[in-house]
Amino acid sequence: MPSIPAGFTAFNASHIQDASGVVLLAGTLSVEPTDSNDIPIAATSGGAGGAILVRCATVAVETGSVPINFWVSDTSRTRPPNICYRVTVRDPSGMPIFTLPKVQPSGPFFNLDTYDPTTPVIPTGTASATPPTGITFIDTITGNHLTITYANGEEKITTGGADIGTPIHALILTDTMTGTPVSISYANGEEVVTT
DSSP: OOOTTEEEEEEEOOOOOOSSOOOOEEEEEEEEEEEETOOOOOOSSSTTTOOOSOOOEEEEEEEEEOOTOOOOEEEGGBSSSEEEEEEEOOOSOEEEEEEEEEEOOOSSEEEEEGOOOTTTOTTTTTOOOOOSEEEEEEETOOOOOOEEEEEEEEEEEEEEEEEOOOSSEEEEETTTTTEEEEEEOOOOTTEEEOO
């Protein structure tokens, strides 16, 4: 498999079929960047950066599959954050036969075959719906490594294995896995996590 560029998600589909299980022998699959209201949007990619054009990225479908070298910008790393894609499958004549709005592929791999269309959409331009769990950060002020974990509705922040207790009012950290800056702040008893 070709290497996936930083900030992108490999987009896989290997069984595009009709309700009776007959695979689409030939056609196309397109993804178009939209906001969380399914309105086309321009954005920039995370990772290597660069503009995401307001037009479809299209790939051939052969025997129900898309090629292994098809990838899209990781929606969790775009600017604005959490853009969506409208996924459209067309038959050989160009007629749309399947449209799925508000898809948010993120992470290294996305599989359309196992995607649940009832997955809640994170609104475009907002932070993720849930804070990260069990992730180690570097405090950009002190240089200390901090681990944030969540269990039973409780947040625990540790450094060097020692519990540092109640969350402080604002942290600006760097995710040690991705290098992404993360801000954690607290207001009115609510935690806000932004990248």
